Each structure stands twice: as structure tokens, then as C-alpha cells.
Amino acid sequence: MRRKILLGITGSIAAYKTLELIRLLRQDGHDVQVVATKSALHFFPVLTAEVFSGHPVYSDLFDPACSVRHIELARDADVLLIAPVSADFLSKMALGLADDLLSTLCLTVTCPVLVAPAMEENMYVHPAIQKHRKTLAARGIYEIPPETGPLASGKEGLGRFASLETIRHSLKTKLMQNERWSGVRVLVSAGPTYEPIDPVRFIGNRSSGKMGYALAAASAARGAQVTLISGPTSLPLPPGVEVLRIETAEDLGISMDRLFPEHDICFMAAAVSDYRLDRPHSSKKKKDGNTWTLSLVENPDILSGLSRQKSPGQFLVGFAAESDMNPEKLLEKLRKKGADMLLANDISRPDIGFSSDENEITLFHPDGTSLPLGKHSKIVLSNKILDEIEKVWRCPAASSNGNKDQPNGNAPLSD
Numbered sequence: 001m002r003r004k005i006l007l008g009i010t011g012s013i014a015a016y017k018t019l020e021l022i023r024l025l026r027q028d029g030h031d032v033q034v035v036a037t038k039s040a041l042h043f044f045p046v047l048t049a050e051v052f053s054g055h056p057v058y059s060d061l062f063d064p065a066c067s068v069r070h071i072e073l074a075r076d077a078d079v080l081l082i083a084p085v086s087a088d089f090l091s092k093m094a095l096g097l098a099d100d101l102l103s104t105l106c107l108t109v110t111c112p113v114l115v116a117p118a119m120e121e122n123m124y125v126h127p128a129i130q131k132h133r134k135t136l137a138a139r140g141i142y143e144i145p146p147e148t149g150p151l152a153s154g155k156e157g158l159g160r161f162a163s164l165e166t167i168r169h170s171l172k173t174k175l176m177q178n179e180r181w182s183g184v185r186v187l188v189s190a191g192p193t194y195e196p197i198d199p200v201r202f203i204g205n206r207s208s209g210k211m212g213y214a215l216a217a218a219s220a221a222r223g224a225q226v227t228l229i230s231g232p233t234s235l236p237l238p239p240g241v242e243v244l245r246i247e248t249a250e251d252l253g254i255s256m257d258r259l260f261p262e263h264d265i266c267f268m269a270a271a272v273s274d275y276r277l278d279r280p281h282s283s284k285k286k287k288d289g290n291t292w293t294l295s296l297v298e299n300p301d302i303l304s305g306l307s308r309q310k311s312p313g314q315f316l317v318g319f320a321a322e323s324d325m326n327p328e329k330l331l332e333k334l335r336k337k338g339a340d341m342l343l344a345n346d347i348s349r350p351d352i353g354f355s356s357d358e359n360e361i362t363l364f365h366p367d368g369t370s371l372p373l374g375k376h377s378k379i380v381l382s383n384k385i386l387d388e389i390e391k392v393w394r395c396p397a398a399s400s401n402g403n404k405d406q407p408n409g410n411a412p413l414s415d
């Protein structure tokens with residue numbers, strides 16, 4: 001498959017290897033357009049890159065040839081691969097700075113983005129870089145991890161530019177993954193619901209929304225069309241995701257019922273309040289020295305309602321946050337709710353779950369089989385979940401594209 005690859009080159013010594021990368025990608029049939037940062041220009045011969053790619057190498061945002069083309073470059077790209085990405089450029093991406101052509105393109109593109117870091121070990125393991133890696137991962141940006149080996153300084157360590165074969169393979173699997181997911185419509189509910197007691201008070205829960213937001217980001221990064229119905233959270237919205245904000249379980253139920261028929265896969269990740277006040281106060285209740293008793297009624301189970309209206313081909317995923325991870329009871333919950341998959345996590349553990357960036361999930365299938373996905377960041381878990389869905393669910397759109405026999409495989413992700 002011929003794809004338009006925007007190859008970003010930044011100021012790392014490993015930039016000299018990208019000449020061979022351009023040659024290999026051209027050999028694979030791709031169209032390669034190089035965009036280099038100013039410091040990258042010190043590390044590779046521009047003319048040779050131009051001959052190998054068959055295009056001018058762009059660098060300066062204010063060069064008239066680039067400034068006219070930069071919107072076009074972003075619009076036409078099937079993938080943006082930044083290889084090597086330096087510590088400086090990785091940090092810029094995480095912060096959203098845009099002071100040259102390549103960093104501007106990072107904010108403009110809507111295609112998948114892959115980065116292959118290359119730097120000294122001390123730089124790579126520095127807390128600042130580790131934090132930025134997590135930020136990028138949460139936005140659905142794929143990292144082709146560096147290897148351990150000889151570094152430019154002469155030392156051995158982690159931070160060596162991934163092999164060209166690894167980069168080529170990661171790119172290929174990412175492009176194939178995008179073929180499979182493009183056109184797939186994913187609906188995700190996330191976060192808590194707030195049930196009003198009076199105009200200022202509410203009943204809520206500890207859900208941060210991070211798991212649902214990570215699923216939305218991971219799905220969008222694969223090229224799916226994602227709608228996120230979010231309860232109150234202050235999380236940044238993943239790029240390329242449409243959001244609808246709700247507060248109460250009732251509003252969530254109405255939106256889910258309305259949007260579910262237009263979607264192929266639905267993740268019911270919201271922590272829906274099981275109860276609401278039967279009659280919320282219309283004005284703020286004042287203290288009066290007496291005990292205040294609230295009368296609560298049960299909210300309808302949205303997930304069960306969706307499973308009743310599910311059409312053939314739709315795939316419904318439920319969650320279970322439990323203090324008792326009894327597999328029998330979890331399977332019973334999966335079947336009772338009519339979901340096609342249940343993702344369970346243990347809320348008795350303080351190190352994972354609700355507001356944590358990490359989680360440990362066990363995945364249950366309706367046939368009684370289960371798969372422990374391990375403890376990972378929520379974005380890594382999301383990708384593992386999507387990989388598992390790829391195995392059991394065939395997107396009708398993907399089958400008609402003739403993609404159904406493509407092997408499963410994902411670009412490595414940062415953990």
C-alpha cells in the first residue's frame with residue numbers, strides 16, 4: 001500500500017541514519033516528504049535526502065515555499081513519523097509549542113503520529129522526559145521505543161535509535177491498524193455522574209474519567225471516529241474526539257440511547273451513580289439543626305438497556321469495579337448485562353483504579369474465558385483492549401475494505 005509519509009527529522013546524531021530510512025520507505029512504495037528542524041540540518045546531507053525522497057526538504061516555516069505548503073502537507077499526510085525525535089523536540093510536542101515548521105505540523109495533522117526517540121540514557125530516563133512521554137501517550141501518540149546499546153557518547157545504555165527494521169515494521173503495522181479502524185464508530189462514556197441534591201450539592205463518585213478518556217484517545221489514534229460522552233472531569237480532551245458533556249445518569253442514559261444506534265463499538269466506562277434523589281430540592285437547603293434524610297431511587301441500568309437495543313454487528317463493552325474479583329460473579333454480571341466483553345478491576349487496591357494513571361484489568365468474554373491484561377498505564381491497557389476486540393470482532397466496514405485477513409499487530413507503545 002502506497003502511503004504519504006511525513007518524515008520529521010530532529011536534532012539528534014541518529015538523524016544521519018534517516019537517509020537509509022527514506023530509501024527503505026521508498027522501496028516499500030511510500031511517498032516520503034521530509035521536514036527537518038533547524039538543528040537536524042547539521043546531522044544529515046539535505047541534498048541526498050532530497051534525491052532519495054524525490055521532494056525538497058522543508059525546514060523553515062517562513063520560507064515562502066514551506067509556508068504555502070504546510071497546511072497541504074498536514075492535510076495530505078497518512079502518517080507523521082518523527083525519527084529521530086530529540087529530547088528537546090519531544091518536550092516541545094508535549095507542551096504544544098509551534099515555533100518551526102515541524103512543530104507547527106505536529107499541531108495541524110490529524111493523521112496518526114509516531115515518534116522514535118534517540119538520546120543519551122540520562123536524558124531519556126530524566127523525569128521531565130518521562131512525564132512528556134506519558135503526556136504524548138495519553139494523546140494517542142505512538143512511541144517506537146529506543147533500544148539499549150552503544151550511544152553517541154561512546155557509553156552503552158538505553159536511548160539508542162530503534163533499528164530501521166523496527167521503525168519500518170512499526171510504521172507498517174500502524175498503517176494496517178489504521179486501515180482496520182478507519183470508519184469504525186466508537187462511543188465511549190467516561191467519568192462520574194453527579195446526581196443533584198439541591199442546586200449546590202450532589203451525589204457523585206470518585207471516578208476520574210481517565211480510563212474512558214484513554215480508550216477514546218487510543219481509538220481515535222487508530223483512526224476510529226470517536227464520540228465521548230463525558231461526566232464532570234477536568235481532563236484534557238483527546239485530539240480528534242467529539243465530546244458531549246453530561247452531569248446526571250438520566251442525561252447520560254438519554255444521550256447513550258440516542259447515539260448508540262449510530263456506533264459500532266460502545267465502551268460503557270462511566271461510573272454511573274446507582275441512585276438519585278427522588279425529588280431534588282429546587283433551592284439550597286439551609287441548616288436547621290435536624291437530621292437530614294435523603295430519599296433515593298435507583299437509576300436505570302444504561303448498559304443493560306443498550307444491550308437490549310443492540311443490533312447484529314454492534315459490540316458492547318461493560319466495566320466492573322469490584323472489591324471482590326470472583327470470576328464466577330464477574331461472568332454472571334457480563335451475561336446479566338448482555339455485554340460482549342467485561343473489563344474488571346479491583347477497587348480494593350490503593351495503587352490502581354479510580355484516579356490513578358494506572359490500572360490492572362482482567363478481560364472477560366461471554367464464553368467464560370478471561371485474560372489478565374496486567375498492570376499498565378491506562379493508555380497501554382486501552383491498546384491491549386482494542387487489540388483483543390480486533391480478534392473477536394470484525395468491523396463490517398473493514399471486511400468490505402478487504403482488510404479482514406490482515407494480521408494483528410501494533411506499533412509498540414510507551415508504558
Ligand code: C5P
Nearest residue numbers: 268269270272299300301302303318319
Ligand atoms: O452494576 P455495576 O455498576 O457494577 O456495573 C458496571 C457497568 O454498568 C459499567 O459498565 C457501568 O458503566 C454500567 N452501568 C450502567 N448504568 C448504571 C450503572 C452501571 O450502565 N446505572
